[in-house]
Amino acid sequence: MAKGSKAKSSKAYSAGSAVAAIGAAAVAKKVLTTSWRSATGKNPPANPADPDVDLWEAVAWAAASGTLIAIARMFAARKAAEYYARSTGHLPGELQKDGQSAAAAPAPSH
Numbered sequence: 001m002a003k004g005s006k007a008k009s010s011k012a013y014s015a016g017s018a019v020a021a022i023g024a025a026a027v028a029k030k031v032l033t034t035s036w037r038s039a040t041g042k043n044p045p046a047n048p049a050d051p052d053v054d055l056w057e058a059v060a061w062a063a064a065s066g067t068l069i070a071i072a073r074m075f076a077a078r079k080a081a082e083y084y085a086r087s088t089g090h091l092p093g094e095l096q097k098d099g100q101s102a103a104a105a106p107a108p109s110h
Contacts, residue, residue: 013092017080024076025069032068036061 036044040057044065048058085091 010092010094013080013084014094016084017077020076020080021073024072028069028072029065032065036064 033044044061045053045058047053048062050058081091081095
């Protein structure tokens with residue numbers, strides 16, 4: 001693959017991955033909001049930092065929404081990477097092996 005073509009496909013991956021992550025986050029938030037309403041009988045806090053929101057409610061919403069949205073975005077990014085790899089035969093440059101192997105890691109210094 002030519003260098004220019006590789007750069008274009010990597011940009012396409014970046015754009016596709018971003019769109020997938022945004023879509024996944026929107027779906028996750030919709031599911032979470034619906035679940036919150038079912039569980040509590042009220043809307044989730046619009047601004048958890050507002051002192052008028054009960055602390056337990058603010059913490060629960062922040063933890064649940066942050067976790068679910070991050071997981072949905074991660075799954076979407078992984079699916080985008082799998083699609084890219086199937087289409088091109090290799091991972092995009094930003095996902096090439098990054099030396100996270102424990103065997104390759106330098107020993108901690110004391």
